[in-house]
Structure formats: structure tokens, C-alpha cells
Amino acid sequence: MKDTPKKLDELYAGKAKSVFKTEDADYLILEFRDDTSAFDGKQVEQLDRKGRVNNQFNAFIMTRLAEAGIETHFEKTLSATESLVKHMQMIPLECVVRNQAAGSLCRRLGVEEGADLVPPTFELFLKDDALGDPMVNESHAQTFGWASQEQISRMRELTFQVNEVLKQIFDAAGMMLVDYKLEFGVFKDRIVLGDEFSPDGCRLWDKETKEKLDKDRFRQGLGSVVESYEVVGHRLGIEFV
Ligand code: TMP
Ligand code: ASP
Numbered sequence: 001m002k003d004t005p006k007k008l009d010e011l012y013a014g015k016a017k018s019v020f021k022t023e024d025a026d027y028l029i030l031e032f033r034d035d036t037s038a039f040d041g042k043q044v045e046q047l048d049r050k051g052r053v054n055n056q057f058n059a060f061i062m063t064r065l066a067e068a069g070i071e072t073h074f075e076k077t078l079s080a081t082e083s084l085v086k087h088m089q090m091i092p093l094e095c096v097v098r099n100q101a102a103g104s105l106c107r108r109l110g111v112e113e114g115a116d117l118v119p120p121t122f123e124l125f126l127k128d129d130a131l132g133d134p135m136v137n138e139s140h141a142q143t144f145g146w147a148s149q150e151q152i153s154r155m156r157e158l159t160f161q162v163n164e165v166l167k168q169i170f171d172a173a174g175m176m177l178v179d180y181k182l183e184f185g186v187f188k189d190r191i192v193l194g195d196e197f198s199p200d201g202c203r204l205w206d207k208e209t210k211e212k213l214d215k216d217r218f219r220q221g222l223g224s225v226v227e228s229y230e231v232v233g234h235r236l237g238i239e240f241v
Helices: 050-067 103-109 138-143 149-172 225-236
Strands: 007-013 017-022 027-032 035-038 043-046 074-077 082-086 089-100 116-126 175-187 190-193 202-206
Touching: 027 050, 050 074, 050 082, 050 149, 050 225, 089 149, 116 138, 116 149, 138 149, 149 175, 149 190
Parallel strands: none
Antiparallel strands: 007 017, 017 027, 027 082, 035 043, 074 082, 089 116, 089 175, 175 190, 175 202
């Protein structure tokens, strides 16, 4: 792309990001807001600097993934809180990989928090707040037309590739990538990684102390939410502006 296409009307406002059309039908602009939500939108707060931290965190991670050969929708940051991305047809499924047990897995299966999961698990959730993002399977996805078997196989393969890349990056910076959620879309017939990768959609623990450095701080009322995201970023070498 030569020039940055001009920002046009808002297309959609999610819980934490707003999406704008651009002059070029193939590109959108994401604006990361300070809104922070959990429990399918039941707990919402504005956290100062969260938008800019997540925008720049996401840019760093998406760039590392692209360097590792994983195609993402990320093109470039446009400002502290905005990024230019490819305009994809989003698949309404969330792909979750878990390296250690936490969150809903512990609640559902009675597994102890922190237990190593070998091999890591792969789960699908339907992106639907009204239904509480229920866990679904591949059969549901085909029957209800959310994604084909081929698309799910590709999403699964890419989600595990992301695990190999990111586990190493976080490990080298003294953290454990406990679990994370990815969303994919279709761009010119290819399955491409979309949405964002930030501490809002993953669990990161300090390797030594097991301190939680992700959105569980918000969910569990532990405080220092954005400060912890910044600690993670600084350990990775991100200089936030
Ligand atoms: P869970 O333990 O609540 O199922 O979440 C697993 C991981 O996926 C955790 O890092 C949070 C992330 N996640 C989201 O960010 N949004 C979602 O809607 C879901 C289902 C999971
Ligand atoms: N389901 C996600 C969470 O609980 C996001 C949200 O519902 O707001 O973190």
C-alpha cells in the first residue's frame, strides 16, 4: 500500500475497540479505547492509557508473528491508539489454546489452577455476548455455518503456530503464556489472524512469582491493571508513547 487511506465513518463499536471504514475497501482503522470489559460486558470500566498500551502491544506482537511467517491483518500503527488493518470477513469463533489450566477450564473440569497441560488444549467459543460466549465444537461450526472444517483446521494450525512463537518470546522475558484467545477472518480467500493480541485476551504470569500480569487483575479486582500491561511491555522491550 502506498498512502494511508483516509479514515471514514465508524463501522462498528466493540467493547474495547472501534472500527472505522477507510477510503480503501480493503482496509479498516482500529481505534483502541480505554474501555475495559469482562464477563461478556457485565463489568466495564475506563482504565487510563489502556487503549494506547494495547494498540502498541498488539503492534509489537503482530509484527513478531508476521516475522515468523504468520499472516496477520495488522499493517501499521497510525497514532498512539489507532492501527491500520486489512478488512476481513470475521469468523465468529474464538480459538483458545491453554498451556496451563486457569479460568473457565478450572471451573468446568475441576483442574487445579496452574497445572501443566500436555499437550496444550485447543477450544472454540462462539463470539456471542448475549449467550455468554459458549464453548462450541467443530460439528456446531459446520452445522450453523460459522466456519468450514477446512477453515477450522487452518485456524487450529495457526493458533498452535502462534503458541510456539509467543511462548518463547514471553519465556525469554520471564513470563509464562498460560492461555490466549485468537480470532481469525477471511481476506482474499486466506485465513488471516485478526482482532488483537494484548494482555486483555491472554493470561501471562511471572515465571518466578506466578504473579498475574493480564486482565485477570481486572476480573479479580487486583488493581494495577494497565501498570501490569506496561510491565509486560517493558520486559518485551516495547517503548510506549
Ligand atoms: P477462559 O478461561 O475464560 O475460557 O479464557 C481463556 C483465555 O481466552 C483467557 O486468556 C481469556 C481469553 N478469552 C477472551 O479474551 N475472550 C473471550 O471471550 C474468551 C472466551 C476467552
Ligand atoms: N469475554 C471476555 C472476558 O471476559 C471479554 C468480555 O466479555 O468483555 O474477558
